Amino acid sequence: MAILPLILKDVSVQAGGRILLDRVSLEIGAGPKTVILGPNGAGKSLLLRLCHGLIGPTHGRVRWTGSDAAQARQRQGMVFQKPVMLRRSVRANVAYGLQLHNVSSSERGDKIRQVLERTGLAGATDQSARVLSVGEQQRLALARAWALDPEVLFLDEPTASLDPSGTGAVEKIIQEIHESGTKIVMTTHDLAQARRVAEEVIFLHNGRVAERNDPDAFFTRPESEAASAFLEGRLLW
């Protein structure tokens, strides 16, 4: 039973007279880690929020087409650029999502221990989540999402405010979540990170999908002019 593939058909988003996403059509299926790459303002975060159902399109349709599509809301998670920590302990932050998903209390305890160990937060279980460092908070956000065993996990520039070691830790966790069978869809503007993480690249420019390619081809022989310019560090408007 799956909720994927996710199909976007001619999806546009307008706000304040501006077109932020312009007739985007995409199919996102299970498997490779998908990285949505593009400069600031390309519409990456917006596209991710749209996929996750946090906002609706002005035009077009976003549909989960798997056999279990009715369960789509429950089977996907998202981690935001700035981690949102509930004013509770580390444990309670993870427990919160599990409670909403009606996980029994006995199962909850095991699950919480497991994800906190995997994200290196086992020693901080009873601390207030608000006093953790940003890196730890982002790992907790990953743990909270991971605990729900989502089929798809959307990650919106999860390392944008982290130092290199924090970034490394988060990327390692993302790889483990991927290996546990969750489809990863991540945005980044960081080329080096895209090279490290991507198994598939969707390049977004000015609210449009300029190119979709496998990483080898994308980084060596980009098909679109916009992608070449971005890779060469020429400023895009």
Added chain:
Amino acid sequence: MSDISTAFALAFQLIVVLDAELVDIVGRSLFVSLTAVIIATAIGLPLGAVVAVYRFPGRRTVVVILNALMGLPPVFVGLTVYLLLSRAGPLGVLGLLFTPAAMIVAQAVLITPIIAALSRQVMRDLYEEYREQLCSLGAQPRHVVQTLLWDGRLGLVTVVMAGFGRAIAEVGAVFIVGGNIAHVTRVMTTTIALETSKGNLALALALGLILVLLAVGVNASAAVLGGVSAYRRA
């Protein structure tokens, strides 16, 4: 000048020896205002949370009304409650006029909008921060309301204290619906007004001092809790 110093000396004496009348009045004041705060909190907090979270037609109007009602003049509330509870009024059969219950009703009416409007603001700010994350985790609006009430608890305690401060210091409404009857509906503020007009400055001053101490205590607690809350939020 000597009148004032004599009054101060007498006031301290009344406080130190726990004068029976003084204790009676302070106790009644606390009972009336604390009960009113409990009722107003039970109505105001959920109301504030619902207005902060749910989208429904007329929500803006409700917000404007709540904000406007924060400045309700106590004498007007007193008059309205008086009319409702008087013999000829719609709730006259309850026989509540000139009882502590009537005073509780009046103060609850006075501070419910304050607690609702201020708590709505606290929870609105929190909701802005939490909205996408809670939605992502699959929270329904009723879960969101519960979460905001719990996670906003420190800010909300400050709100409740503001309501208590308003209730305990208020004189107009309790005077009208309570009638300032000795040993029945006489509270600190009404006694201060009465005793001052009678020239019995010592009791008035003693009550005034206690009122100030209570106000300072409540505000200090609110500031401390607010500080802790701000620290946690940082």
